[in-house]
Amino acid sequence: MSGDGLPFALPFSRFAASAREGATLFEDLRTPLLRYLVSLGLSADEAQDVVQDAFLSLHRSLTGGASPDNARAWLFRVAHNAARNRQRSYHRRFGAPIETEALDLADGSTPEHAVLQKEKNRKLGAAIRTLSDPERECLLLRAEGLRYREIAQVLGLPTSTVAGTVDRAIKKLAEKCNV
């Protein structure tokens, strides 16, 4: 279960014009799905399992004749529900102090800058912890590039509710981080 590939060919013809594009779809969505799940509080191992299961479900659903019209939203929805089911300490991890060394190194050319960046991340982490579950989920899915309509599909909410939730969450973060 190295996660580097699928042990079968997905019938991606409904979404992709060729097997090549189908493979790209898997490559494109795998990391975003993993990142979303880890941010929800799953361990990397759990996330790998859930993502593998999500692609298997898609495979089953397609071979069973169903045709979800948006593979991205569909996969996120399956992964989200699986995460919900197996996650007991659901909102434990994201927003907890994470290893942001990668961020620091990318931006920080000087030690002073690195310290500032660290402080910024600490503030942002604290602000994220004040968000409600739906607020955090909306922002995570938005950060993965999903449209409000897709986020609504994933979370099972009306699109107007998603718009309101994103609006509220960004304003909260902006206020708490004083950017």
Add this chain to the structure above:
Amino acid sequence: MCDYENNLIAWIDGELEPDVALDVEHHLQICASCSTKVSQYREVSREFAAYHAAVPVRKSSFPWRWATIAAGFAAAAAMILWMLPLPVEQLQLQSPKAAEPPAMAFETPRPSVPAPLKKVHHQTTAKRNEIPPAAWTGLEPSIEIAIPADAIFAPGAVPPGFTFAADLSMNGDGSPRFLRVQPTVYLK
């Protein structure tokens, strides 16, 4: 508090109807407060995305898990060897075919070092090439022992759907021909 304030983030995200979006754009040209807010929201969105992108998604415990599995292989092989009625050396001395060492040699499972699953797969394929497929299909007397993964490994060490099969093949005279342990993945 400006009337447009509740549309700014949806405008940044390109989620407004075209006419409403145009209205917001016109407003932003004359309202410094809303322009500042748009910059703030963009900045905090960018920071959130960067924070989220830095979340590590790789397995930190990966080598350990496979070390556990490799240890499990060794344990399974040892268990099955122990279950055999006679030591290998003694069998070799007593067997009429003792002059043919390859027929008597045990094929011990190879993954004794931690190896990622991919490599285990490769080794399995290589084994398949060494031994004709007929060896698995019961043409000669053979004993296949299915070992639930949970019986040899720590709970959670093996992904769901994995089992291990120990295949013990005997010659016609009852002497062991080969033994191997092979991981099997069952996809639902």
